[in-house]
Amino acid sequence: MARTVVIEAHGGPEVLKLVDRPVGEPGPGQIRIRQMAAGLNFIDVYQRSGLYKMTLPAALGMEAAGVVEAVGEGVTHLKPGDRAAYASQPPGAYAEARVMPAAQVCRLPDGIAFDTAAAMMLKGLTVDYLFNRTTPISRGDWVLFHAAAGGVGLIACQWARSEGINLIATAGSDEKCRMALDHGAVAAINYRAGDFAKRVREITGGRGVDVVMDSVGRDTFEGSLDCLRPLGMMISFGNASGPVPPLDILTLAAKGSLKITRPTVFTHIADPATCQEMAGRLFGKVLSGAVKVEIGRRYRLAEVAEAHRALEARATTGSTVLML
Incomplete structure (x- = not known):
């Protein structure tokens, strides 16, 4: 037994x-x-x-x-x-x-x-498929990672640093943001303190990020799309805040011919x-x-x-x- x-x-x-x-x-x-x-x-x-x-x-x-x-x-x-x-x-x-x-x-x-x-x-196998098996990500690329002080997020911060990838972290407190920075994020945003999409644009000089990795779901989804450069990739791999509402696919065209996927490990x-x-x-x-x-x-x-x-x-x- x-x-x-x-x-x-x-x-x-x-x-x-x-x-x-x-x-x-x-x-x-x-x-x-x-x-x-x-x-x-x-x-x-x-x-x-x-x-x-x-x-x-x-x-x-x-x-x-x-x-x-x-x-x-x-x-x-x-x-x-x-x-x-x-x-x-x-x-x-x-x-x-x-x-x-x-x-x-x-x-x-x-x-x-x-x-x-x-x-x-x-968590680690999730990070592996996010960085190696979902969309091409190269040294110097920019990635936005939500909930970066969690178990997946802290591994992702270190993984990105080891590969020369610029990871912008979001988290729900200043303390969690410091943890993400300590683990390799190049910038961190307390999403409770303001518009994270605006901060991402500021950090990237207006360009936006190449990839968003989002396990939060409902609360961050729309803002995540606004963080992407044209032809950028949205990876929605979780829904901690609740499921993402139905998406009008024309939104992806209007925001720059974006790509989106919902993978599982x-x-x-x-x-x-x-x-x-x-x-x-x-x-x-x-x-x-x-x-x-x-x-x-x-x-x-x-x-x-x-x-x-x-x-x-x-x-x-x-x-x-x-x-x-």
């Missing part, structure tokens, strides 16, 4: 339940992993609340790290005793142990701690070889010291509802993890 967080109905943090569940043995293409830490992400909130519908009852959690206990038939890239980490479907990472598909589980280098790995897998890592390649780049950034993963808060598994409340209130910085 393993303690596991499940929901039986969509709703607020109060619907999160901690139950004992049998773990079982891995079948073909599966592993059993004893987990040491799990990461929290906004996708967990979207699934819990019902914004992303799930078949209930359901377990939650999309990333974790631990030790492989057993492997099923056909699994060749992992063996019992391996340290491992993942960000993958299906949900179920908020658990002491689980059986899961092996394809997107990655062998974890010895130089990366379990809690660090759990804090970085989904799970599309990018669906191919196992691609997933392992992306994880290799992420591990390289962390092992080299180019990216340091900030864990803002650690919670016990029984405190998962409190952790969700803090995440939704945007009261966190860096990554949040559950220690298992």
